[in-house]
Amino acid sequence: KAGVTQTPRYLIKTRGQQVTLSCSPISGHRSVSWYQQTPGQGLQFLFEYFSETQRNKGNFPGRFSGRQFSNSRSEMNVSTLELGDSALYLCASSFVPGLVRDTQYFGPGTRLTVL
Amino acid sequence: AQTVTQSQPEMSVQEAETVTLSCTYDTSESDYYLFWYKQPPSRQMILVIRQEAYKQQNATENRFSVNFQKAAKSFSLKISDSQLGDAAMYFCAYRSSDHMRDKIIFGKGTRLHILP
Numbered sequence: 001k002a003g004v005t006q007t008p009r010y011l012i013k014t015r016g017q018q019v020t021l022s023c024s025p026i027s028g029h030r031s032v033s034w035y036q037q038t039p040g041q042g043l044q045f046l047f048e049y050f051s052e053t054q055r056n057k058g059n060f061p062g063r064f065s066g067r068q069f070s071n072s073r074s075e076m077n078v079s080t081l082e083l084g085d086s087a088l089y090l091c092a093s094s095f096v097p098g099l100v101r102d103t104q105y106f107g108p109g110t111r112l113t114v115l
Numbered sequence: 116a117q118t119v120t121q122s123q124p125e126m127s128v129q130e131a132e133t134v135t136l137s138c139t140y141d142t143s144e145s146d147y148y149l150f151w152y153k154q155p156p157s158r159q160m161i162l163v164i165r166q167e168a169y170k171q172q173n174a175t176e177n178r179f180s181v182n183f184q185k186a187a188k189s190f191s192l193k194i195s196d197s198q199l200g201d202a203a204m205y206f207c208a209y210r211s212s213d214h215m216r217d218k219i220i221f222g223k224g225t226r227l228h229i230l231p
Contacts, residue, residue, distance in 0.1 A: 033218060033219070035219075035221075042221060042222075042223045042224065043206065043219075043221040045218040045219065045220070048218055056218050058218065088158065090160060092160075092219070103148075103150070103162055103165055104162075104210075104219060105162065106152075106159065106160035106161075107159075108157075108158060108159050109158055109159075109160075
């Protein structure tokens with residue numbers, strides 16, 4: 001079974017631009033979560049989507065948004081980029097049978113650099 | 116709010132020796148999941164081991180085992196017969212069993228060096 005895939009793997013943008021990152025979960029997985037990883041703050045939860053609905057959101061400004069499609073693929077968008085948005089963005093998927101919590105499997109990440 | 120603390124930013128161990136990575140957490144919930152993830156220099160986060168809080172038996176996966184002390188809110192990872200490929204950043208993580216709070220809370224990580 002193919003793992004979680006993220007595109008693009010690397011991205012360079014300038015301040016003020018916007019960016020869209022994509023995540024394809026493991027086949028059959030319906031939950032997708034996004035995390036931001038930086039050397040200073042570590043891994044921080046951005047948001048989680050299940051069945052095209054955002055169920056949970058971390059403490060990030062409204063410039064960070066996301067969505068999930070009917071095939072469970074997810075995108076996250078960051079508008080008006082700031083230097084501090086430079087980070088590794090990780091996507092994780094999990095299979096959610098009913099209310100059973102399951103393990104999240106991570107993708108390789110997208111390295112975003114904001115100049 | 117839940118928190119996860121890894122008090123050892125870096126550790127080193129001789130190849131073939133055993134090393135224990137510490138993790139403590141704070142929660143008011145009674146049912147939850149705990150994980151150890153490994154992130155090698157390639158950056159792919161890999162699940163090492165998981166533990167359900169309702170299970171008293173400590174989880175084991177080959178050379179990796181945990182010491183889960185629910186009352187003490189402690190969740191340490193023991194790596195036996197350390198190998199060069201074990202060198203990575205290790206993250207302890209907490210996940211609520213409440214699907215409305217479905218996010219993983221990570222510790223800051225412990226960088227493990229394997230000495231040949």
